[in-house]
Amino acid sequence: MTIRSNPIGVFDSGMGGLTCVRQLVKLLPTEDIVYLGDTARVPYGNKSPNTIIKFSIQNSLYLLRFKIKLIVVACNTSSSFALDKLKTIFGIPIIGVIEPGVKRALELTKNKRIGIIGTNATINSLAYQKKLIAAGSAVKVFAQSCPLFVPLAEEGWIRGRITEDIAKKYLAPLKNKNIDTLVLGCTHYPLLKSAIAKVMGRSIRLVDSAEELALDVKALMRSKGIASDRKIKGKIRFFLTDEPYKFKKTGERFLGRKLESVYPVKENEF
Ligand code: DGL
Numbered sequence: 001m002t003i004r005s006n007p008i009g010v011f012d013s014g015m016g017g018l019t020c021v022r023q024l025v026k027l028l029p030t031e032d033i034v035y036l037g038d039t040a041r042v043p044y045g046n047k048s049p050n051t052i053i054k055f056s057i058q059n060s061l062y063l064l065r066f067k068i069k070l071i072v073v074a075c076n077t078s079s080s081f082a083l084d085k086l087k088t089i090f091g092i093p094i095i096g097v098i099e100p101g102v103k104r105a106l107e108l109t110k111n112k113r114i115g116i117i118g119t120n121a122t123i124n125s126l127a128y129q130k131k132l133i134a135a136g137s138a139v140k141v142f143a144q145s146c147p148l149f150v151p152l153a154e155e156g157w158i159r160g161r162i163t164e165d166i167a168k169k170y171l172a173p174l175k176n177k178n179i180d181t182l183v184l185g186c187t188h189y190p191l192l193k194s195a196i197a198k199v200m201g202r203s204i205r206l207v208d209s210a211e212e213l214a215l216d217v218k219a220l221m222r223s224k225g226i227a228s229d230r231k232i233k234g235k236i237r238f239f240l241t242d243e244p245y246k247f248k249k250t251g252e253r254f255l256g257r258k259l260e261s262v263y264p265v266k267e268n269e270f
Pocket of ligand 1: 043
């Protein structure tokens with residue numbers, strides 16, 4: 001067995017990171033994946049930077065028990081605050097969701113006016129805004145937090161009048177900014193894509209960070225020579241810091257298929 005057959009570790013504050021797992025499985029079907037959802041402490045989106053960094057370090061340490069070859073920080077909030085710190089602590093490749101989303105937005109925009117939506121913490125961190133602006137002074141960024149999108153996605157209220165009304169209220173400040181590209185800077189927002197597109201207008205390009213992330217993970221593993229060379233389908237295991245009941249029920253919507261191999265994290269291991 002070589003490092004190529006070791007699993008990819010993915011963590012998120014809860015079930016939202018399954019949108020990333022969905023894309024990873026689509027693009028890299030022969031990879032094993034170990035997913036950690038910190039369901040006992042979700043949401044991260046309204047917590048302080050120090051708490052988010054502490055939780056992200058603990059999550060990474062837990063994943064390292066599985067001899068993972070790479071860490072995917074699927075949570076936008078963790079990626080905003082903790083990615084640099086994790087990279088200085090751990091000696092394996094680590095990839096977050098911000099850079100892939102930024103790269104794609106810059107490829108898509110024609111008028112260089114880009115919107116970004118995310119949790120309060122992600123928007124306040126300015127992580128997306130700084131990276132977008134660093135790419136070129138001509139880029140104008142307009143940011144908006146949409147905290148109610150997370151519970152809406154988890155409840156399965158992904159379209160319909162109430163969801164569209166909430167989306168209208170949150171997105172109103174972005175409507176008159178003449179943006180042509182909008183980054184969905186939160187794990188949950190791809191589920192609300194159709195409501196967001198309806199409010200913003202079909203001509204606005206929506207950037208799903210999860211899709212871009214999977215492409216970057218593939219490229220990174222190739223460049224490091226650690227991509228799986230097996231022919232068989234990979235195994236996915238899900239570990240949760242809280243009871244798996246709700247995760248199993250709602251997570252299928254995020255993953256787009258049945259959830260199997262779901263386990264609670266053992267208390268003495270976390
Ligand atoms: N996973 C988080 C993110 O992408 C959303 C949920 C939370 O607030 O923890 O920012």
